[in-house]
Amino acid sequence: MSLDLRSGSRFFSLASIIVVATISLLSVGPIIWLITGSLLDAPPGKPAQLTSLNYISIIFSAEFSQVLVNTLIYVFGSTILSVSIAMLMAILVVLTDIPHKRLLEVLIILPYVLPMSLLSLGYIFLFSPRIGFVNVFLIETFNIPAPPLNIYSLMGMTWLTGVFEIPIAFIMISSSLRLMDFSYIESAKTCGASSLKLYLDTLLPIMRPTILAVIFLNIVRSLEIFDIPAFVGIPANVWVMPTYVYKIATQGYFTDIGRASAAGVLFMSVAILFVLLYRYYTKKAYRFITVGQRGLRTGVQKLGKWKYLVFAALLTFLIITFFIPVLIVVLVSFMPVLRFPSIESFSRLTIENYVKLWSYPAVERAFINTLFISFFGATVGMSLLFTAAYIIARWRSKLSIFLETMIFMPFSVPGIVIALGFVWYYINLPIGLYGTIWALILAYITRFMPLGYRPISSNLVQLDPELEGAARVCGASLSRTLLSITSRLVKNGLFAGWFLLAILFMRELGVSILLSKTGSEVLSVIFYDLYGFGFWSQLSALGTIMLTASILLYIVSSRLGRGINIVE
């Protein structure tokens, strides 16, 4: 059965026109700024001539080949690490009877709300060659002459980025797994498939669009992450594309818009390539439809006597990779002096850092602004992206390729470049946005559209349109069908997207620092300040508050949503 969107589709037509125009409007300004900037020998607004020197100076620079090799190892290493571990975790949590699922899920997701610089600090306390607790312990215990582990290395930053990307990969994979029709697995089992064969032959092909989406997103995210390569790569003189772009862009008095833009266009080309690859693999969407008219069947794989052992193994991994570093950050927030926590330091715990933090300039207003932007911005963003994802999933025409490309384009541009693009664009857009909190919200939505779009689009691809067709045949309008049926069936994707956007809006820095002003301060700028001035104890206090706020946000939204959460 084919769903004819023409009947009663005035609402759909209007929504489509608004969505296509809005997303084009949001994306195109910074992108034009980027492309023209990369091809001119002077910054936008100055008399300039066309040039290819910006590209040539990057590609043919002496260190570019080394940077490229480092970047490939770093990006693919961290992506393979994060996606494979997240996939395994998602399968265990969603498809098996592993105990304490809710606890595990919360433990996996929550580290994502911590700023990368803080997680990096936790790891530095563990694996720094001079002061790292693990190194000191190993050297003293086994009488090793040199520190065996070094966080300041290519491997260190690959591991750290991979670990940091596990939660986002987990959210996307698990929300898709929940929509699976378990009859596929039951059928495979009936046919005598072994457990391994079951997953390799049945689950992986079904999950292919989601896995590809997560791989793509993680590759682009790794290219975009700046904090970790800056924190642990620069001291080791290991440069990857994000830090290299920063390095070449900020060597002079002004940001070198030309070369930074050229690097941005190269990034963007890679992103577009991945979008096209993704579309190629998912064009026969019906192959992945797992929620159909037969109804959603649920079931779990029994782990039997292994379930507690598997639970213990997973918990141990989470404790080592996330919770010791996070715990260090929390402890540091209660210590008067930044140093590795010891038994003795427990007797000196204080809330002084929290008191000092609260007296920091504009911190109160930044809290309120950040909460507003996160809640409101993520809600507006997901409304826009749900409509966009629906149009793209159902049309699958050249226009949907255009729309999807528009969604992805700004995300692939380095933060330092896109931030200047937003300033330039909002100044010149004749609607008085510049300097307002609305400019921040729109910039955030533009920058992170793919992260809100992917979970919902993965869900929609798996949803049989015949369900909507059935509702339409019964007389429901398209708007009612979307609100009553489609949005409910993809509620996991909607919630996952909303949660991701809210968290990212809380942490975004590159755009915030340029677009915020008195009255529109946000927490990430306070973070940046505290980090820049070495106020690590107060920074840890702020990180701990944000972590607590996110846990509360998670619990409250789960309760209010009566099951509309990542766990269900």
Next chain:
Amino acid sequence: MAGEKVSRRVFLASGVAGVVGVGIGFAGGYFLRPAEQVTRTTEITRTVGAGTVTQTITQPPVTITQTQTVTAKTTFTYDPNLVDAAKKEGKLVIYSSIPTPQLQKFKEEFEKKFQGITAEIWRADATVVLDRIRTEYQGGVYAFDTVFATDTAVKPAADLGFLKTPSIPLPEGFLSGLVFYYGISVRLLANTIFYNKELVKKEDIPKSYDALTDPKWKGKIWMLDPRTHLSGAIYHRYLMVDWGEEKYLDWLRKLKRNEVVWHNVAQRIGTAVGTGEALVGQAYHSNALAEVLEKRPVDISWFSPVYVHPTPVAIASRPPNPNAALLFAHFVIRDGPAILQGLGELPALINQDIPLHEIMQGYKTVSVKSIPLITEEQIKEFRQKIAPILE
């Protein structure tokens, strides 16, 4: 479901909407760009020193100064007409690269002294401040009144015609070498060598630049990277000029052999020393101060001469609140040094009534050299010279 049939009208309308979106974005961004700004001349004549001294200020002013000390509080009455006019404006917007706690103190003191004027502050790194000023002015947005930032932000903005130096009487004893055509500096950013007090023995404290090449420091020193850090490059090039090329490059080779960790975030170097990751660090005095304020065991080893970057105050060429801008410049020049000194900072004029911070005591014993800014071409040329040594 692939290839879903859609009304041609809807398809066309959406296509048109997309094109219109692109068109509006393009038009909004591209055709509404402002007229070109005029670049100002780099040589001006102005009056300084309570109207008693006239001097021609040319760029670059390669200045060698000594620490200036004042013994008594300067009595100064702000021009009541200027104060009234500023109060009528009621608002002041400051862009700055100085640390937020210091900027906040300036805001509080200014608002306390001139009640009725609200000071709005925005703080970022010097490059970001400069980028924002340029983007706003080229976009026809004149949002700020004054800038209080390192010279790497102020001078290029002044050269583009976006900033000007405030024409105001200066306190007695104010160093003429800190008056530039692009602004007046009351705050100094000193390049210093600092160390971890708990991990470096007193007899081992480095007392000269040469001491850093001692093999005992191998892998234990973190320094600002002249290849990637702008002020770091300007500082290192000045060392080369001051010492002579051969001596400087030889020193750099020895540092390389000593496996110095090069970093482009100054405070990160401070924290590395504060936490013991590094034993010795080279960055700014303010990075050491931040560590001490955070109760980490850091002290500065002062040796002569100390090389400083000026941090001038300047006013916007088109300030929305011109009187408040000028009043703030007065305030920074007159009251700023005492405020900075009270915060543990290094002001251009040291007030003997206010104790210098414990780790700044050595500053009084050394000579001071102000580092002049250089062109981007000179920076590039210098980096090409040192790259083979440090790679």
